[in-house]
Amino acid sequence: MRNSLIQAYLPLVIWVGLGAGLGRFLPAALPRLLGRGLYWIGIPLEIFTLARQTHFAEDTGLAPLYTVVSLGLGLGLGLVGLAVVRSLAATIPAEAVAIEIGVAPGSELLPSQPVELALWPDTATMTWVDKPRQGSFVLASMLGNTGFVGLAIVPTLVSGPYLGWAVFYSVTQNVVGTYGLGVFIASWFGRGAQTKSRWQQLRDVVTVPSLWAFALGSVSQVWAWPPLLDEALHQSVWLVIPVALVLMGLRLSQLQGWSSLQPALVPAMLKVLVLPVMVGAVTLGAGLPKDGVLVLVLMSGMPSAFAGLILAEEYDLDRELAAASIALSTGGLLLTIPLWLLVFG
Structure with missing residues (x-):
């Protein structure tokens, strides 16, 4: 297991370290440009490729349902945790x-x-009264990195037909969670103090490029494309991942020490510790097979999603809190995975 984790996290350390090292020497506008590029081009390309090249078996049918349940639990935890933090900052x-x-x-x-x-002392000019900080808190508690980290780690820990559950979990969270509910939340809390109508929020969700990419990718399965083109799509994913990791490093380089990490302690703990326990309890209570429970627990316990940082760039949320949550929850993952294997494996 240790070798598998080292292999999975080596790209994480290299690319994030590169971004963190170069952050002070690159233009200040570069992180936002990278974030918007990933939102409009990189992530949709990855989801299109995943939807086109993944053939889901019948036994994966329950995975979307439990992914939605996990998202609902994460949203509830995020809102409750936010209320507690705000009350402590009264x-x-x-x-x-x-x-x-x-x-x-x-x-x-x-x-x-x-x-x-x-x-928790507030960083920069952001306080817990500010909606952008609240939005980043909720997103960090709810959305996990099921693509870049989840699909890199889970196949090394689980074998058999339930690997399809991991893929379907990742796709469902990206489509329904990150670029569905996540965009709605980011639109609600973000872009300054603008008052948004329900039509504006619905428009933000419907026009998300990743939703259209998933639909087109699924439909395109019936079309035979040249093998070279399919291979190019597959390889493009390995370009998107390093760019996302470099963006994370760029944002981490802007953190101002421990004071920047403190506000992210609660969402990081909710994401990698509390949420997987709740998902495990629900799935065990529902009588799912043990391997299926382990996959769902592992995927729900992935660190806060890079997509939360991308949404923060796109919708002007608290970028520092988003980056700090990713950093803390990624470190916490190394401690929680052995725990989930012991309890649910």
Whole structure:
């Protein structure tokens, strides 16, 4: 298992390290350009290729259902976790602050208005009141990296017919979760403080290029293409992955130490620890085969999705929180995978 993890994470370390190392020397606008390029071209190309070249067996029919269940659980956890964090960052009267630190309150020393005390110090100018930060929190808690990391790791840990479940989980999350529900959430919380009508939100979802890419890729299975073209599509995926990892490294290079990571502790923990436990409990209660349960637990416990960072670039969410959640949850994955193999394997 250790060798499999090393093999799976070697590209992660190389490309993210490259992005982090070059981040200080590249133009500040480059991360946003890369993010938009992945959103409009790179990710749709990957999903088109996956939809065209994957032939789903009948025993994968339940995978989309449980993927949607996992997304619903992740959304619920994200909203509850956000409510808890916001309550912990509630304002406290200045007089209470003075008593706590042992200073006698007085108008000449302390302001009369409340002072905000947050359990996690806010980075830059972003606070928990800001909708862009809230949106990144929810997305980091709900969406996992089932494509770049999940499909690289799970096949080394699971064998047999349930590998098809992993592929279908990844495709379903990309289509329904990331570029369906995820776009709706990003549209709701993002792009400044604009008030969006339901029509604008629906338009954002319907015009997502990845949804159309999945539909076209599925339909194109009945068309015979030259082998060279299919091979070119397959190889293009291996270009998209490094670009996404470099983008992650570029954003990580902008993190301001531990203070940047603290706001991401809760969504990272919800994603790689709490959500897989809930998915495991639901699937075991439903009587699914043990191998199927393990696949669903592993896929639901993948680290926060790179797509969350791409959506943050596209919809002006909190990019720093998105990048920090990816970093913490990716590190946590190395600790949780042996746990899931022990409990559900």
